[in-house]
Amino acid sequence: MDRNATTNDQQLFDWLRLIRSDNVGPAMFKRLINRFGSAGNALDALPDLIKGANTKRAIRLAPPDQIEDEIERTHKFGAKFITLIDPAYPEPLKQISDAPPLLTILGNPAHFTAPTIGVVGARNASAAGTRMTQQIAQQLGEAGYVIASGLAKGIDAAAHHAALKTGTIAVFAGGIDHIYPESNIELARDILRHKGILVSERAFGSVPRAQDFPRRNRIVSGLSLGIVVIEAAIRSGSLITARMALEQNREVMALPGFPLDPRAEGGNKLIREGAVLVRHADDILQEMQQMPKLSQQSFLQEDEFDQTFTPNPQPANATETVLNALSTTPTPIDDIVRHTDLPVAIVSTVLLDLEIAGRLERSAGQLVALRP
Numbered sequence: 001m002d003r004n005a006t007t008n009d010q011q012l013f014d015w016l017r018l019i020r021s022d023n024v025g026p027a028m029f030k031r032l033i034n035r036f037g038s039a040g041n042a043l044d045a046l047p048d049l050i051k052g053a054n055t056k057r058a059i060r061l062a063p064p065d066q067i068e069d070e071i072e073r074t075h076k077f078g079a080k081f082i083t084l085i086d087p088a089y090p091e092p093l094k095q096i097s098d099a100p101p102l103l104t105i106l107g108n109p110a111h112f113t114a115p116t117i118g119v120v121g122a123r124n125a126s127a128a129g130t131r132m133t134q135q136i137a138q139q140l141g142e143a144g145y146v147i148a149s150g151l152a153k154g155i156d157a158a159a160h161h162a163a164l165k166t167g168t169i170a171v172f173a174g175g176i177d178h179i180y181p182e183s184n185i186e187l188a189r190d191i192l193r194h195k196g197i198l199v200s201e202r203a204f205g206s207v208p209r210a211q212d213f214p215r216r217n218r219i220v221s222g223l224s225l226g227i228v229v230i231e232a233a234i235r236s237g238s239l240i241t242a243r244m245a246l247e248q249n250r251e252v253m254a255l256p257g258f259p260l261d262p263r264a265e266g267g268n269k270l271i272r273e274g275a276v277l278v279r280h281a282d283d284i285l286q287e288m289q290q291m292p293k294l295s296q297q298s299f300l301q302e303d304e305f306d307q308t309f310t311p312n313p314q315p316a317n318a319t320e321t322v323l324n325a326l327s328t329t330p331t332p333i334d335d336i337v338r339h340t341d342l343p344v345a346i347v348s349t350v351l352l353d354l355e356i357a358g359r360l361e362r363s364a365g366q367l368v369a370l371r372p
Helices: 009-019 024-038 041-051 064-077 110-111 127-142 155-162 182-191 212-223 237-247 262-272 281-290 318-325 332-338 344-356
Strands: 080-083 102-107 115-121 146-149 170-173 195-200 226-230 251-254 360-363 368-369
Touching: 009 024, 009 041, 009 064, 009 102, 009 281, 024 041, 024 332, 024 344, 041 344, 064 080, 080 146, 080 360, 102 110, 102 127, 102 281, 110 195, 115 155, 115 212, 115 237, 127 146, 127 155, 127 226, 127 281, 146 155, 146 212, 155 170, 155 182, 170 182, 170 212, 182 195, 212 237, 226 237, 226 262, 226 281, 237 251, 237 262, 251 262, 318 332, 318 344, 332 344, 344 360
Parallel strands: 115 146, 115 226, 146 170, 170 195, 226 251
Antiparallel strands: 080 102, 102 195, 360 368
16 A cells, blocks of 8 residues: 555545445455455445345445535534545554544544554542553653543543643544533543544544444554553453454553452453553553564555456356355355355455345354355
8 A cells, every 4th residue: 555645535535435334344345445446446336236135234325415414514623534545544553454444533643653552441430540540641641652542431531631741542432523421522622722633433423322432442452552451340341442452463451450349350350361560651661662563464455546447257156156155154264165166256256245235244253154
């Protein structure tokens, strides 16, 4: 991917329309771009592929006027879009497997170029946990690190407050215009006044839903070189963030706590499982110095420009052959390739066509199954 590429107005419209379409998430977006060469080509090809599909799982393209309205409202709000091919897109986030193809940001994107550490923890933080968060975030900021978090009550808010002067990034679960919780509206304003950044992958005007918070968490960890957990229950969003950080090959660090405090159970569990024990900011700084550089990888296989789409020639019975190898039981894609004796590229294309039409579902471990 060309690091100096930028997104023109038509490309932005196409990217936005594709990612805002029903049943298109980052993984599907990636497969569509890699198959069709550009978002515009994918939008041109999809109507024929979804023709006649009567399932709620099929892709349904976002109406053009919806996208025009979002672009207008976003710009009026003072925010802007950055895509994966824009130089301003944060490099660490670009490297995760489910990187958001497009972000809406408000504030100073210069912070994206600085090394970032995520700080997360309990909403019902203790006084000691809040003090430790403020001390650690401030010292990390003074050492040159930007602090990322989710603008939640408790530990998140304390981390943002302490890093106002040195740089902080707040990631929203809803649209860029929906600050949640409302009690942190003034904090969000303070972040902007201090030239921090507010970030969202959701459409303008979107109200945060329960499923949007884990998605937000993977952006917090994806932006960061490491995640610090300060007070977290066993079943908490903070532990979800820690798990995502591990999957993204990020460092996971945690503060220990009193065993009888439910807010300490999550951090203590992480430490038992191998997370770095944190007593103060110096422990984090030492760990960051020892951490190897993140590997470079591209979310897309090629530059996303107006490429000419040349479909792979398929045997006349390729779809039927692949369908005969599928069932409602998840099956490894490699097994389907061996069973059908078709080239990997042909099998991948047929599977994508079935997924576009809502007839196929994917699960972790390269498994696919027909929808019942």
